[in-house]
Amino acid sequence: MTITAPRLGATSLLYESSKPRNIVNRGLTAVAAMFSLIAVLPLILVLIYVLIKGGASIHPRIFFELPPPPGLSEPKGMGNAIIGTIAVTAIGALVSIPVGIGGGIYLAEMGRTTKFADAVRFGVNVLSGVPSIICGLFVYALVVNTRVIFGESFTAVAGGISLAVLMLPTIIKTTDEGMKLVPHELRLAAYGVGASRFVTITRVVLPAAIAPIATGVVLAIARAAGETAPLIFTCLFSPFWPDWERGLGLLAPVATMSVQIYNFGVMPFETQRELAWAASFVLVVLILGANLLARWLARFTAR
Amino acid sequence: MLSTSEYLIPGSLTHRAPMTANNLINTCLSFDNVTISYGEFEAVKNVFIDIPRHQVTAFIGPSGCGKSTVLRCLNRMNDLIPSFSLRGRVTFEGQDLYAPEVDPVEVRRRIGMVFQKPNPFPKSIYENIAFGARINGFRGDMDELVETSLTKAAVWDECKDKLNENGLSLSGGQQQRLCIARAIAIEPEVILMDEPCSALDPISTLKIEETTHELKKSFTIVIVTHNMQQAVRVSDRTAFFNAEAVEGSDGKVGYLVEYNTTEKIFNRPQQRATQQYVTGQFG
Amino acid sequence: MGAGSGPARFTLRQKTPSERLVDQGFVHLTRLLASMVGVVLALIFLTVLLQSLFQGNLSDIFDAEHGIWHGVHSAANEDTLGLLWGALPEFGLSFLSHTRWDPVRDIYGAFPSIYGTLLTSLMALAIAVPIGVGTAVFLTEDYLPEKIRTVIGFMVELLAAIPSVVLGLWAFFIMEPFLRQVLFLPAHHLLGWIPFFSAVPTGPNTASAVMILVVMVLPIITAISRDSLNQLPIELRQGAYAVGTTRWGTVMQILVPAAISGIVGGTMLALGRALGETMAVTMIIGNSTNFNVSWFSPGGTIASLLANQFGEAEGMQVSALYYAALVLIVMTFLVNVAAQWIVRRLSLRYE
Numbered sequence A: 001m002t003i004t005a006p007r008l009g010a011t012s013l014l015y016e017s018s019k020p021r022n023i024v025n026r027g028l029t030a031v032a033a034m035f036s037l038i039a040v041l042p043l044i045l046v047l048i049y050v051l052i053k054g055g056a057s058i059h060p061r062i063f064f065e066l067p068p069p070p071g072l073s074e075p076k077g078m079g080n081a082i083i084g085t086i087a088v089t090a091i092g093a094l095v096s097i098p099v100g101i102g103g104g105i106y107l108a109e110m111g112r113t114t115k116f117a118d119a120v121r122f123g124v125n126v127l128s129g130v131p132s133i134i135c136g137l138f139v140y141a142l143v144v145n146t147r148v149i150f151g152e153s154f155t156a157v158a159g160g161i162s163l164a165v166l167m168l169p170t171i172i173k174t175t176d177e178g179m180k181l182v183p184h185e186l187r188l189a190a191y192g193v194g195a196s197r198f199v200t201i202t203r204v205v206l207p208a209a210i211a212p213i214a215t216g217v218v219l220a221i222a223r224a225a226g227e228t229a230p231l232i233f234t235c236l237f238s239p240f241w242p243d244w245e246r247g248l249g250l251l252a253p254v255a256t257m258s259v260q261i262y263n264f265g266v267m268p269f270e271t272q273r274e275l276a277w278a279a280s281f282v283l284v285v286l287i288l289g290a291n292l293l294a295r296w297l298a299r300f301t302a303r
Numbered sequence B: 001m002l003s004t005s006e007y008l009i010p011g012s013l014t015h016r017a018p019m020t021a022n023n024l025i026n027t028c029l030s031f032d033n034v035t036i037s038y039g040e041f042e043a044v045k046n047v048f049i050d051i052p053r054h055q056v057t058a059f060i061g062p063s064g065c066g067k068s069t070v071l072r073c074l075n076r077m078n079d080l081i082p083s084f085s086l087r088g089r090v091t092f093e094g095q096d097l098y099a100p101e102v103d104p105v106e107v108r109r110r111i112g113m114v115f116q117k118p119n120p121f122p123k124s125i126y127e128n129i130a131f132g133a134r135i136n137g138f139r140g141d142m143d144e145l146v147e148t149s150l151t152k153a154a155v156w157d158e159c160k161d162k163l164n165e166n167g168l169s170l171s172g173g174q175q176q177r178l179c180i181a182r183a184i185a186i187e188p189e190v191i192l193m194d195e196p197c198s199a200l201d202p203i204s205t206l207k208i209e210e211t212t213h214e215l216k217k218s219f220t221i222v223i224v225t226h227n228m229q230q231a232v233r234v235s236d237r238t239a240f241f242n243a244e245a246v247e248g249s250d251g252k253v254g255y256l257v258e259y260n261t262t263e264k265i266f267n268r269p270q271q272r273a274t275q276q277y278v279t280g281q282f283g
Numbered sequence C: 001m002g003a004g005s006g007p008a009r010f011t012l013r014q015k016t017p018s019e020r021l022v023d024q025g026f027v028h029l030t031r032l033l034a035s036m037v038g039v040v041l042a043l044i045f046l047t048v049l050l051q052s053l054f055q056g057n058l059s060d061i062f063d064a065e066h067g068i069w070h071g072v073h074s075a076a077n078e079d080t081l082g083l084l085w086g087a088l089p090e091f092g093l094s095f096l097s098h099t100r101w102d103p104v105r106d107i108y109g110a111f112p113s114i115y116g117t118l119l120t121s122l123m124a125l126a127i128a129v130p131i132g133v134g135t136a137v138f139l140t141e142d143y144l145p146e147k148i149r150t151v152i153g154f155m156v157e158l159l160a161a162i163p164s165v166v167l168g169l170w171a172f173f174i175m176e177p178f179l180r181q182v183l184f185l186p187a188h189h190l191l192g193w194i195p196f197f198s199a200v201p202t203g204p205n206t207a208s209a210v211m212i213l214v215v216m217v218l219p220i221i222t223a224i225s226r227d228s229l230n231q232l233p234i235e236l237r238q239g240a241y242a243v244g245t246t247r248w249g250t251v252m253q254i255l256v257p258a259a260i261s262g263i264v265g266g267t268m269l270a271l272g273r274a275l276g277e278t279m280a281v282t283m284i285i286g287n288s289t290n291f292n293v294s295w296f297s298p299g300g301t302i303a304s305l306l307a308n309q310f311g312e313a314e315g316m317q318v319s320a321l322y323y324a325a326l327v328l329i330v331m332t333f334l335v336n337v338a339a340q341w342i343v344r345r346l347s348l349r350y351e
Helices: A020-057 A079-110 A115-129 A132-144 A156-180 A184-192 A197-208 A210-225 A257-265 A270-302 B021-025 B067-073 B104-110 B125-135 B142-152 B172-185 B202-215 B228-234 B262-267 B272-278 C003-009 C017-053 C087-091 C111-140 C146-161 C164-191 C206-231 C234-242 C247-258 C260-276 C279-284 C302-312 C316-349
Strands: B027-038 B041-052 B056-060 B084-092 B111-114 B190-194 B220-224 B237-245 B252-261
Touching: A020 A270, A020 C111, A020 C146, A020 C164, A020 C206, A020 C247, A079 A115, A079 A156, A079 A197, A079 A210, A079 A257, A079 A270, A079 C017, A115 A156, A115 C017, A115 C260, A115 C316, A132 A156, A132 C017, A132 C260, A132 C302, A132 C316, A156 A210, A156 C017, A184 A197, A197 A210, A197 C017, A210 A270, A210 C146, A257 A270, A257 C164, A257 C279, A270 C146, A270 C164, B027 B067, B027 B220, B041 B056, B041 B067, B041 B220, B041 B237, B056 B067, B056 B228, B067 B190, B067 B220, B067 B237, B067 B252, B104 B111, B104 C234, B111 B172, B111 C234, B125 B142, B125 B172, B142 B172, B142 B202, B172 B190, B172 B202, B172 C234, B202 B220, B202 B228, B220 B228, B228 B262, B237 B262, B237 B272, B252 B262, B252 B272, B262 B272, C017 C087, C017 C316, C087 C316, C111 C146, C111 C206, C111 C247, C111 C260, C111 C302, C111 C316, C146 C206, C164 C206, C164 C279, C206 C260, C206 C279, C234 C247, C247 C260, C260 C316, C279 C302, C302 C316
Parallel strands: B041 B252, B056 B220, B056 B237, B111 B190, B190 B220
Antiparallel strands: B027 B041, B027 B084, B237 B252
């Protein structure tokens, strides 16, 4: 190999648009831009349709009335489904948040590098990959069909349990990762003044990691509120108000907005379809709000 | 000791190094009143340097004086920073590098670069060399090119038996020499080195300095270093940069203090700041 | 108080027994909570396995009087009290290959559903991976100002948060009728001689399910690919530029190969999601248990079969559905394990 002396003007430094590599570059840029457009297009279309079609059916009365019997157009509401979604999601959150945060604390603080922790992390990944319909079938077999909850079969509680199974891996993972972000010096400082492990974790580390954990929990709840597959065989559906005498309505089948969309959406009745779009509207607004809240929380972490 | 009145005002035109006629003809790269800004803040201002062909030119100065920034102007690496902007003219063989019709890819094919941190591609050692050559349309014997490039970079003996191993499996010093080999494999006219030894042990540093001596026969080399001994050992000419605080902000702006032969910069500096710096009084 | 009385002012200089107890209890409690993950996983697997092995609900299976303890009978001797074998022992592996799903005669073969699951998921990936990776590249390059890219990234993430049932509703009323006119019908007219396009698209079909799956897995692939590309050191790009590589040369030959572990991991994760996706698919696929070669005729997946039939199933059909669920669990499990393995295996190389 001989390296020649400066090749003055050997090649021009100027941009030549007809060079193959420049043509390829422009082509690929155009393709990537088009792909990005395709990626955001569905969201825009879904949002537009849900907000227009659902928004048209939004009226204060839908929050206070029941859905009509098939074929009729009165009354026109979904108050029962809104209550149901809140109740079922709340049960799911109440079960999964303590378990998930506790488990996450174990992974991040107690057994960070133990074999057991690695196994749990593996299990968390597997559990988060379990299809949601399987969760429904599992809770159906374990809780609904065996009538272990006060002899009741389909209940809001069963629905809540299956949502809890879905939320659990997300909450464990965010707790684990959120607590790992807390600098180790902070723990040493707490131990340094003689704080016990319990005090260090609950009073120092957990508060320091609260923003990412809260972000994860908010997103998990938002996701659970829109879940349908685990609910159709666990809390079924009900066109009525919750029966307060059956465990405040929690020990009875209950309507939820997501199942309402599934049940009403494909019915041949206009009012039911409108209610399906209205429920979509409420759910989407709820989830948009939760995501914005999560972003706002995440900004706290950045500071 | 020079009297204060003899010192020139930093950043003014007058302290431009005197160039002989011969030097001017041999100018490869030149800065003509270059000011570099990031967003609204000026990072380096009013730089004038003519870099001669087939010599090693060193940029020295305290950290934050913008010497790396100036270096990166020469192959348009600063284009990667969104807020970057440049005033003045940077010319290469008479061509303004920042003219709108210039293709930065062409610029980088003729002005190679070695970075502060070794950055081999996550590919085999062989591919690390062959990749750039292939990109540049090399049509010769690739095996031979790989061998000569690695030999020139003084790393052939250490990796001739593991050419198919990942470039990242080498030690830091070997990785850096691999990066030098990668840079010379594409036969650029200029090689820019941005503190190539800052992350290396003394032995690797020595090897790279030897390599640099060897390379200047074929290439024009511009090297940024914060190690003054290194500048003395490898360079023919030296540019000393300094930084001053900007009033009303907590930022600093860099400027060229003095540019001359290395011998003069270190033995008979014209500027007090240069003298203080090369004698280790600050920096 | 003088300096000498120091110790007396700190009554807790020595750790009290109760404090130690709290500490130990806390460790055990968190370990217990962490192990809940394993307990739930084991329960899910065991429950589904038991239900596919035997007919009847779990309390019947373990009933003291006519549970599993009194022997298990096949459906032939129905006069005997006791437990009946379920779909797993009854149909064995032929369940996977038989194409007939007949609740009236109690004959169950899940091949059409398994085929539908794999077909829809793999086709969705084939479409979504190039789009997702392309979008990720576009979002990590500096074509657009940072702010606009952040907004696009956020919108893609939002798409992942839209409930599957809402997407299903949208797909049923808006997407499918639209695609039928602009894509499916022209494709049928043009390529109808190919078996895959042979049926006349008239409503919910397999192709629509593929499309809605693309919409659902796209955010996963985009987000994970973008994160892996963002995590690459800037030096890598500088190195590539310094040898005169063009922007797309850098992307295709340096950046994407270096980020491949994350991209493949994200793709596998997306595959797992697509295999188990239920609501949107159920609403748009047409729910046929017959085997159809054409993508324009109604089809089904395991998940849609479960969502569609489980509510009205009885006896052997319930067990057959649980058997199908077991197949789905195994499929998603394998994909998820493969994803984790790939991420770990490939990422070590590029450390």
